[in-house]
Amino acid sequence: MGSRKAMSYSWRRSANFIGRLHSAVLSCDRVNARVYPVMDGVFITSRSHRDMLSLVRAVLANLAFTFAKAKDDRHRFLVRGGLAFGHVVHGADIDKGASPIIAEAGSYRDSLLFGIPMIQAFEAEHHAPPFGVAIDVSARGFSEDGFVPLSGRWFIWHNQTDYPFMAEFKDALKKYFDWCDRHAQSMEYGKDRLLEHRNMAEEYFGEE
Numbered sequence: 001m002g003s004r005k006a007m008s009y010s011w012r013r014s015a016n017f018i019g020r021l022h023s024a025v026l027s028c029d030r031v032n033a034r035v036y037p038v039m040d041g042v043f044i045t046s047r048s049h050r051d052m053l054s055l056v057r058a059v060l061a062n063l064a065f066t067f068a069k070a071k072d073d074r075h076r077f078l079v080r081g082g083l084a085f086g087h088v089v090h091g092a093d094i095d096k097g098a099s100p101i102i103a104e105a106g107s108y109r110d111s112l113l114f115g116i117p118m119i120q121a122f123e124a125e126h127h128a129p130p131f132g133v134a135i136d137v138s139a140r141g142f143s144e145d146g147f148v149p150l151s152g153r154w155f156i157w158h159n160q161t162d163y164p165f166m167a168e169f170k171d172a173l174k175k176y177f178d179w180c181d182r183h184a185q186s187m188e189y190g191k192d193r194l195l196e197h198r199n200m201a202e203e204y205f206g207e208e
Contacts, residue, residue, distance in 0.1 A: 082124030
């Protein structure tokens with residue numbers, strides 16, 4: 001969230017944030033998933049409903065832990081994601097019959113991903129709370145065989161594991177929004193947007 005603005009006033013700071021995001025993804029078990037880095041984010045695909053949700057939980061837990069342990073609010077950053085369901089085409093599957101130039105491009109070819117779910121997940125992400133995940137209607141209407149489609153507007157990743165740092169994270173998140181409020185002008189963080197994000201986070205991480 002806000003990486004473009006962060007990069008405009010400090011590329012070193014934004015590069016640190018982006019690096020920590022990708023480090024969190026790389027540190028998690030991705031054996032049944034494919035990851036496509038895109039500057040300040042990633043697209044993740046998996047054939048398995050269970051493996052996808054497990055990886056989403058692991059990545060966000062890793063980032064929430066990092067957020068909680070930061071000593072200075074300037075070193076904290078917000079993330080969020082979107083989930084969609086559907087068919088995608090991986091660049092690694094492109095053969096010479098489709099495009100001989102791309103097929104021979106090796107790592108460039110393997111970095112490509114195509115499909116409507118990419119758009120759906122990207123658009124859903126804009127409706128997610130900070131450190132939350134929004135569910136596109138495609139993932140609420142369909143799923144792989146043997147699984148019930150997801151329900152609700154948001155995927156709650158933190159309610160199935162007793163994360164020992166969660167209380168510390170929630171406290172740090174509240175304090176971070178207070179800090180953002182005091183620096184809203186220099187951060188170009190609109191007051192209305194800030195309030196919306198604060199309220200969404202309070203609801204998302206509130207008690208059941």
